[in-house]
Amino acid sequence: MSEMHCPSYYAATLNDKTAYPSLEGEITADVCVIGGGFTGVSTALDLTERGFNVVLLEQNHIGWGASGRNGGQVGYSIKGEDNIRNTHGAGADQMIKDLQWRGHEIIKKRIKKYNIDCDFKPGDMAAAIKHHHMDELKKEFNYVCEQGWGDNFKLVEKAQLRDYIGTDKYVGGLYNDMDFHIHPLNLCIGEARAAASLGARIFEGSGVVEIIHGKNPVVVTKSGRVKVNKVVIAGNAYHHLEKKKIGGVVFPAGTYILATEPLDSDLATEILPKNQSVWDMSIFLAYFRRSADNRFLYGGECNYSGRDPRSIKDTMLPHMIETFPMLKNVKIDYEWGGMIGITISRTPHVGRINDNVYYAQGYSGHGVNVTHIMGEMLSDAITGQLEHFDLFEKAKQHRIPVPRWVGNQMLALGMLYYRIKELL
Numbered sequence: 001m002s003e004m005h006c007p008s009y010y011a012a013t014l015n016d017k018t019a020y021p022s023l024e025g026e027i028t029a030d031v032c033v034i035g036g037g038f039t040g041v042s043t044a045l046d047l048t049e050r051g052f053n054v055v056l057l058e059q060n061h062i063g064w065g066a067s068g069r070n071g072g073q074v075g076y077s078i079k080g081e082d083n084i085r086n087t088h089g090a091g092a093d094q095m096i097k098d099l100q101w102r103g104h105e106i107i108k109k110r111i112k113k114y115n116i117d118c119d120f121k122p123g124d125m126a127a128a129i130k131h132h133h134m135d136e137l138k139k140e141f142n143y144v145c146e147q148g149w150g151d152n153f154k155l156v157e158k159a160q161l162r163d164y165i166g167t168d169k170y171v172g173g174l175y176n177d178m179d180f181h182i183h184p185l186n187l188c189i190g191e192a193r194a195a196a197s198l199g200a201r202i203f204e205g206s207g208v209v210e211i212i213h214g215k216n217p218v219v220v221t222k223s224g225r226v227k228v229n230k231v232v233i234a235g236n237a238y239h240h241l242e243k244k245k246i247g248g249v250v251f252p253a254g255t256y257i258l259a260t261e262p263l264d265s266d267l268a269t270e271i272l273p274k275n276q277s278v279w280d281m282s283i284f285l286a287y288f289r290r291s292a293d294n295r296f297l298y299g300g301e302c303n304y305s306g307r308d309p310r311s312i313k314d315t316m317l318p319h320m321i322e323t324f325p326m327l328k329n330v331k332i333d334y335e336w337g338g339m340i341g342i343t344i345s346r347t348p349h350v351g352r353i354n355d356n357v358y359y360a361q362g363y364s365g366h367g368v369n370v371t372h373i374m375g376e377m378l379s380d381a382i383t384g385q386l387e388h389f390d391l392f393e394k395a396k397q398h399r400i401p402v403p404r405w406v407g408n409q410m411l412a413l414g415m416l417y418y419r420i421k422e423l424l
């Protein structure tokens with residue numbers, strides 16, 4: 001039985017309700033992609049554009065997982081860059097630089113090419129909560145200037161902060177106008193629609209239960225089978241496939257979002273005068289922005305325990321009101337959460353189980369940009385271009401060879417240490 005989209009602001013404002021059938025019987029294809037989030041949809045679209053015959057299998061609905069629930073903030077980090085540099089040395093610097101904005105380019109190109117209506121708005125800001133965070137942002141500003149992107153970035157000191165965020169909580173920030181924010185579910189569904197229009201066959205309610213390996217692997221669901229040349233596993237924090245071979249590296253962590261009722265325009269402008277998205281550097285990891293209809297979307301938390309809070313609103317609201325007291329009497333219309341895949345190295349977990357089964361997962365909370373890079377990279381790898389793929393596949397990962405829930409408790413304990421340190 002497949003599950004509906006979670007009751008989020010995004011599901012309530014979905015602009016395409018296309019329902020794809022479930023897979024029945026046996027079919028063949030060049031590539032079978034497992035998972036209908038950004039990783040899977042992006043890979044399927046890229047491969048279809050290159051002329052491959054692609055089948056995409058999603059256990060619930062397109063965008064049901066993290067891709068249809070997230071903050072919609074598209075930031076330029078690919079995560080775990082230091083780990084990649086440690087593995088590959090200085091030779092990796094140019095490739096990292098090339099990749100950092102690649103996801104942005106792919107998303108912007110697709111929005112235009114396929115006419116995807118997903119509330120694109122430019123601008124993002126990192127907000128420092130302590131002075132040592134500001135030192136980190138100054139370092140980051142120097143890095144972006146060295147890379148030649150300085151004209152698009154602005155280091156904002158406390159005195160100017162109210163021009164960007166309507167609170168005194170932060171000590172400064174780093175703003176840029178190259179990052180952007182979008183309605184993630186409408187983007188994901190729009191990309192799936194584009195793939196289908198080019199010939200990709202998409203099946204919903206089609207959870208994969210097994211991959212039978214071989215020269216021509218067979219991907220098995222409860223009511224169907226797909227015989228292919230290549231398989232891509234893109235189930236991220238929500239899949240349990242091939243545990244022996246790729247388990248123990250990616251751990252699911254919960255993060256949650258509140259959406260207020262639409263704010264009147266003065267209040268919306270007071271909170272975020274430039275309508276950019278924001279993420280802060282606290283251990284609570286707040287991220288927030290305005291929606292197209294001027295709701296305030298406030299996200300945060302990174303809960304490794306594997307259990308959702310009893311009330312998302314009760315967990316999140318005190319943080320939101322502490323930062324923006326003027327929202328005290330505003331109604332909360334939606335509350336929801338989802339799972340991100342965390343790796344200990346923070347580098348995405350990418351590789352091959354054998355010559356014809358590929359996987360990409362574990363973007364450590366930063367996947368909207370990176371999933372699109374992965375879509376292109378997986379397609380490149382399938383066509384024999386491994387330069388970028390190698391960068392990630394060879395990067396060191398830490399495996400915790402225990403059941404997932406034990407690993408999650410270990411990570412939760414580790415995070416507790418950092419929370420206490422921050423409080424002190």
Ligand SMILES: Cc1cc2nc3c(=O)[nH]c(=O)nc-3n(C[C@H](O)[C@H](O)[C@H](O)COP(=O)(O)OP(=O)(O)OC[C@H]3O[C@@H](n4cnc5c(N)ncnc54)[C@H](O)[C@@H]3O)c2cc1C
Nearest residue numbers: 035037038039059065066067070071073208235338367368
């Ligand atoms: C609340 C929240 C806020 C976030 N905010 C941001 C943000 O602002 N910016 C950002 O960059 N990132 C953010 N992220 C992270 C980002 O959403 C993810 O990194 C990204 O969407 C991962 O995409 P994915 O396709 O790999 O995984 P998912 O979107 O989780 O998709 C995996 C899909 O695979 C399917 N699946 C699993 N197993 C099977 C199977 N056996 N057979 C068939 N289908 C299967 C699932 O049903 C699911 O639809 C956030 C995540 C959450 C949860």
